[in-house]
Amino acid sequence: MKDFSPASNHKHNKVIRKEDLKEYEIIGDGADGIVYQLTSDRCIKFFFKEETQQRELEALRIGQSSPVMPRLYQYGANFIVMEYIKGFSLARYLKKHGQLTKPLVEKILNMLDELKKLGFTRYDAEIRHVLINELGDLKVIDHKRAFTSDQPVPVKLLKGFKKLGLTDEFLRFVREIRPSVYDEWKKYK
Ligand SMILES: Nc1ncnc2c1ncn2[C@@H]1O[C@H](COP(=O)(O)OP(=O)(O)O)[C@@H](O)[C@H]1O
Ligand SMILES: [Mg+2]
Known part of the structure; x- marks a missing residue:
């Protein structure tokens, strides 16, 4: 090297x-x-x-x-x-498996919380920029908009689920895990 x-x-x-x-x-x-x-x-x-x-x-x-x-x-x-994150994107994972699970949605919500904890004003990530490593941990790449985009609702993420027909499933798990967050996000369906 x-x-x-x-x-x-x-x-x-x-x-x-x-x-x-x-x-x-x-x-x-x-x-x-x-x-x-x-x-x-x-x-x-x-x-x-x-x-x-x-x-x-x-x-x-x-x-x-x-x-x-x-x-x-x-x-x-x-x-x-x-x-280098060895694994594949959330987009690829969802295209292959065709569905979400509650533990995965929990990981996604925790991942978004991590971005907020860091002080990023962008509380969002595209499904192609969320990588799942060999241990099943989520890692986020491509952070150039972390502080220039002001996005408290993960609209890009929701858009990614919509394209795959998974919005209802995602929001159903969000409602189970965090009812108050669900109330905020359901309007972006
Ligand atoms: N740390 C990384 N580990 C593994 N793959 C990566 C990593 N960073 C980028 N990639 C791959 O390279 C692609 C382009 O990187 P990205 O940061 O999105 O570039 P750009 O800013 O031009 O959009 C990603 O979609 C992903 O497939
Ligand atoms: Mg990119």
Whole structure:
């Protein structure tokens, strides 16, 4: 693995080029960057814009106290080395299994609480950004909107369930687990 460490990069202002990463396998990409697998437990997110990197880095740093956040290892001006979450997304899980369970909904509610505890103003996550690791723990990725989106109701999450026809099932479990939350969310059905 190449050295992306702060030792070769005193002020964390090192800039890497996409070419520097061409030997690594791409594990995902999005509008803001490309993610490559570095080792069995580390990946690197290469950002198209340094501003997006700063927003995601801030959320990850603050998030290190929470088990739902990937571990942060190294970073430079346009990249972040973080924990590679081995598993699959909640979206893939639900497409495969076609249903939710009460323990899973409990985990989802706890995951959202973790984001709130960290002080994120975004109490939401897309089902493709919630990853389920090998132990069945939920981890959330892609945090650039943690502080720029002000979303007290998880509308993106609810939208994800809606697409899969699982909104009623999700809300039924929410009502069982937390009746007051259900009353707030049912209008977003
Ligand atoms: N820490 C990670 N562990 C495993 N896969 C990841 C991780 N971070 C990103 N990915 C994969 O890369 C994809 C793109 O990452 P994401 O952070 O969503 O990029 P963007 O900001 O461009 O949307 C994700 O949907 C996921 O499949
Ligand atoms: Mg994304």
